[in-house]
Amino acid sequence: MxxxxxxxxxxxxxxxxxxxxxxxxxxxxxxxxxxxxxxxxxxxxxxxLADDEVLLPGLVDTHVHVNEPGRTPWEGFTTATRAAARGGVTTIVDMPLNSIPPTTTLAGLRAKQEATTGQTWVDVGFWGGAVPGTTADLGPLHEAGVFGFKCFLLPSGVDEFPPLDASGLATALAEVAQLGSLMVVHAEDHDAIEHAPAPSGPQYAGFLRSRPRDAEDLAIRRLVDLARATGARVHVLHLSSSDALPIVRAAKAEGLALTAETCPHYLTFSAEEVPAGATQFKCCPPIREAGNRESLWAGLADGTVDLVVTDHSPCTPDLKHLDTGDFGTAWGGIASLQLGLAAVWTGARARGHSLTDVVRWMAQAPAQQAGLLRKGAVEVGRDADLVVLAPDETFVVDPARLEHRNKVTAYAGRELTGVVRRTYLAGREVDLDAPPRGRLLRRGD
Structure with missing residues (x-):
């Protein structure tokens, strides 16, 4: 039966x-x-299903900062996974930084896993971290089931997760290639940003000048060169510079194992519309101009950009410095885990894309990238992680209705299209009033 x-x-x-x-x-x-x-x-x-509903696979979001343990006031497994379920996301892969300890050692991974106990409404996996001096830890973390490793090429914003220099990146990539794993990279060049004007004050244009497109372009070129030299699989995180699209396209044409993602906020907002002092829009790399946004959409359409994930990176409201509106001192990150599907579908349908495209970008491709072979598709043999979506229904984002621990979001007051009416995890409807049933995932699950 x-x-x-x-x-x-x-x-x-x-x-x-x-x-x-x-x-x-x-x-x-x-x-x-x-x-x-x-x-x-x-x-x-x-x-x-009602006539106005569509059945989708549960989304797979491979770029989420849960922050627990250590910075749980920023976000936590309870609130993050409830937000995911509300937004049609049935699998998240948690980033290795902003929690304390970071996931750069087996002990750090165990601390993360223990923190999930009894509080995950969706399935959860983990990235490992690659920081200076931890090359020997990559193998044990790989064996323990992390989905790959994340590194920064410039300061991450938290002292316990320092960046890799050129030599350290080459060493780490060689080890990742040996393991048959994946390196996901925050690709901004440190020197380019050091030589850009420092951000300060409430004007978004000043912040945008502080994170120039060249910083991304230079870092991605260096990553391509090292991928070629080491044979490592590499992935460009949160691509915001459309100038880098030809670099990514050429690397793929060459046959290098390189993929790239972008995020809902880069596809939704534009620099021209960010009000003065609206630090809820600050993220790194930054939201760029409207023309840049349209080029990113074109990169998705032609396959240069492989997937869309949220980079859900919340913090407590005080760290956004909403009182001063100072883009130089505010924390950079946008909270959107509950809203990613609606944000992307709103933009996609306006540009002639289908729900099949959105599912490819937000479920199929992230699952494939992470090696989650049972996720991301409505297909025989896959996990019955399913979403009932009303694709024509609209809503206005009310921060008070978000499950995110902190209600600061760049989407506040924005009208979006696409309402998640029900979410199923392993064939059972997710009930946020019942005990959570999410599982911990290992690579290969």
Whole structure:
């Protein structure tokens, strides 16, 4: 007897959108039948999606800063995973910094894993971190199941996660290649930013000048050279400079194992619309001009950019310095885990893209990049992580309704399209009033 049967006139699958009956047993999708096929035996009545609803796979967000333990007032596993479930995200992979200790050693990984106990509403995995002096720790972390390693090429903003210099990056990439792992890189060049004007005051234009496109372009060129030399798989995090698209495109054409992501805020906002003192828009690298935004959309459309993830990086409101509006001193990061799907779908549909495209960018590709072979698609054999979306329904972002621990968000007051009505994890609807059922994931799950 099946655990769950869902019938929908619109189901987004890897082969496009179709009407289908989705059969779930023991948390996995076991059959995709025609919509009008006689339903198999099921414990309860089949779930019939409304005419205005579409069934999607649960999204996979591989760029989330949960911050617990150590900076739990910024965010935590309870609030982050509740926000994820509300936003149609059923798997997150947590970044190795902003928590204390960082995930640069086995002890740091164990501290993260223990912190999740009893408070994850979605499935959670972890990146390891590569910082100076920890090359010997990469192998044990890999064996313990991290999905790869993150490094910075300039100061990260927290002292316990320092950057790699050129020599350290080359050494780490050689080890990552030996392990058959993946290095994900915050690619901004330190020297370029050191020589840019320092940011200060409430004008966004000043902050934008402090993080020039050249900083990203130079760092990505260096990363490409080292990927070629070491044979390592590398991934460019939160690409914001459209000037770097030809560099990424050429590396792929050469056959290098390089991928790139961008984020909802780079696809939604533009520098021209950021008000003075609105530090909720500060992130690094920065939101750039409208023309740059449209070029990023074009990069997604032609496959130069592989995936879209949130880089959910919240902090406590005081660290945003909303009282002074000083872009030089405010923490850089945008909270959007609950809103990523709606933000991207709003922009995608306005540019003629389909939900199939959005699912490829936000579910399929992130799952593939992380090696989560059971995630990211409505397909036989995959985990029954599913989302019921009303793609034409609109809402205005009310920060008070967000599950994020801190309610500061650049999306406040913005009208978005696409409402998540239900989220299923392993074939069971996520109930935020019931005990959480999320699992800890290891590489290969």
């Amino acid at each position: 099946s655990d769950l049967v869902l019938r929908a006139r619109r189901v987004v699958t890897p082969r496009g959108e179709r009407a289908a009956t989705v059969v779930v047993e023991d948390g996995r999708i076991t059959a995709l039948l025609p919509y009008d096929a006689p339903p198999p035996d099921v414990a309860g009545p089949p779930v019939e």
